[in-house]
Amino acid sequence: MSKRKPYVRKMGATWWLKNTFHTKYIIREGSSLVIAIYSFVLLFGLFRLSQGAAAFNSWLEVMSHPAWLLFHLLSLVWTLYHSVTWFNLAPKAANLWIGQKRIPDNWIVTGMYAALALISLAGLVLVLI
Amino acid sequence: MADVMKIDILRYRPETDQEPVWQSYDVPYTREMSVLEALAYIKDELDPTLSYRWSCRMAICGSCGMMVNGIPKLGCKTFLRDYPEGMKIEALANFPIERDLVVDMSDFIAKLEAIKPYIINDQPASLEDGCHNQSPKQLAQYKQFSMCINCGLCYAACPQYGLDNSFTGPAALALLHRYNQDSRDKGKAERMKIVNAEEGAWGCTFVGYCSQVCPKDVDPAAAIQLGKVESAKDYVIAMFKPGE
Numbered sequence: 388m389s390k391r392k393p394y395v396r397k398m399g400a401t402w403w404l405k406n407t408f409h410t411k412y413i414i415r416e417g418s419s420l421v422i423a424i425y426s427f428v429l430l431f432g433l434f435r436l437s438q439g440a441a442a443f444n445s446w447l448e449v450m451s452h453p454a455w456l457l458f459h460l461l462s463l464v465w466t467l468y469h470s471v472t473w474f475n476l477a478p479k480a481a482n483l484w485i486g487q488k489r490i491p492d493n494w495i496v497t498g499m500y501a502a503l504a505l506i507s508l509a510g511l512v513l514v515l516i
Numbered sequence: 517m518a519d520v521m522k523i524d525i526l527r528y529r530p531e532t533d534q535e536p537v538w539q540s541y542d543v544p545y546t547r548e549m550s551v552l553e554a555l556a557y558i559k560d561e562l563d564p565t566l567s568y569r570w571s572c573r574m575a576i577c578g579s580c581g582m583m584v585n586g587i588p589k590l591g592c593k594t595f596l597r598d599y600p601e602g603m604k605i606e607a608l609a610n611f612p613i614e615r616d617l618v619v620d621m622s623d624f625i626a627k628l629e630a631i632k633p634y635i636i637n638d639q640p641a642s643l644e645d646g647c648h649n650q651s652p653k654q655l656a657q658y659k660q661f662s663m664c665i666n667c668g669l670c671y672a673a674c675p676q677y678g679l680d681n682s683f684t685g686p687a688a689l690a691l692l693h694r695y696n697q698d699s700r701d702k703g704k705a706e707r708m709k710i711v712n713a714e715e716g717a718w719g720c721t722f723v724g725y726c727s728q729v730c731p732k733d734v735d736p737a738a739a740i741q742l743g744k745v746e747s748a749k750d751y752v753i754a755m756f757k758p759g760e
Contacts, residue, residue, distance in 0.1 A: 392530035393612035393620050398678045406586060409675060412723045476724060480741035487653045 526606035578667030636703025661694035670726035686736035717743035
């Protein structure tokens with residue numbers, strides 16, 4: 388008779404804390420939650436703007452509270468962390484060639500940063516004009 | 517006189533143990549000693565009941581995958597000198613433990629078989645046609661992904677597979693990509709059904725640890741992301757071919 392009794396280990400809710408690579412991954416993915424909240428806050432600001440200057444100004448006043456400033460700072464740092472780590476992974480999803488040579492990974496990463504700089508600049512120009 | 521290292525090993529003897537238990541061994545070691553040699557020392561000199569798998573001792577057979585301090589490693593490619601604080605060895609994560617360091621890989625093997633890991637071509641070239649010509653670029657499209665030794669370290673590194681083993685997983689999807697990219701192969705349409713499935717490439721959340729632990733630099737994470745690109749193209753093309 389077989390004595391086989393394979394033991395299956397369970398992955399607990401804290402599996403991502405056991406390995407720094409996984410922890411960094413969850414931190415990266417966690418940014419999506421913060422960005423979702425940030426987007427709702429921004430959309431609410433747009434909604435208040437549609438209600439007139441007084442409504443928008445009261446929203447602005449709420450936003451100047453230190454807790455909201457901290458939230459925005461946290462969102463910025465987390466988004467930048469997501470961007471940097473995501474840009475580093477981008478070459479894995481690209482199979483680009485020039486003739487018989489594959490485009491080096493750092494070209495793709497640099498291209499991502501260049502695109503970010505250009506889009507940010509365009510956004511800044513749009514806001515300032 | 518050689519230094520002595522304390523090595524903790526997660527033991528599981530199905531006939532007596534209800535769950536795995538840690539056991540310590542003191543192993544004299546030299547600079548050149550690999551984890552696999554340490555296990556051999558334990559089995560020969562300290563405890564003949566210890567079970568583990570090994571074969572080639574040169575990082576090519578993929579038999580001796582295990583967790584060393586929580587990280588998937590090949591026993592033959594990992595050296596005691598790099599762990600001066602001691603080490604904890606356990607069976608490869610995300611697989612059922614059969615006994616001690618031996619895991620049941622049958623699910624992984626079934627997945628490898630399912631992706632049809634061979635060249636499919638209804639009209640193979642005959643001998644009269646001469647040899648297959650492949651440009652360096654055509655070879656480079658799949659060569660890296662053909663280096664897999666089926667050690668399973670990437671599955672042990674993949675939380676997606678650990679949480680839900682219906683996910684096809686890194687090595688099988690990398691091997692699938694390898695055959696899809698081979699210019700001699702015509703089986704892409706058959707394999708795309710596996711890539712397109714929810715448990716195929718789209719089951720991957722791009723943790724990327726599989727590529728980090730791969731002892732052969734196969735980069736399964738890259739293969740899967742490229743699989744997603746192919747799957748997206750396949751989806752768009754299918755929209756223009758209704759009924760197929």
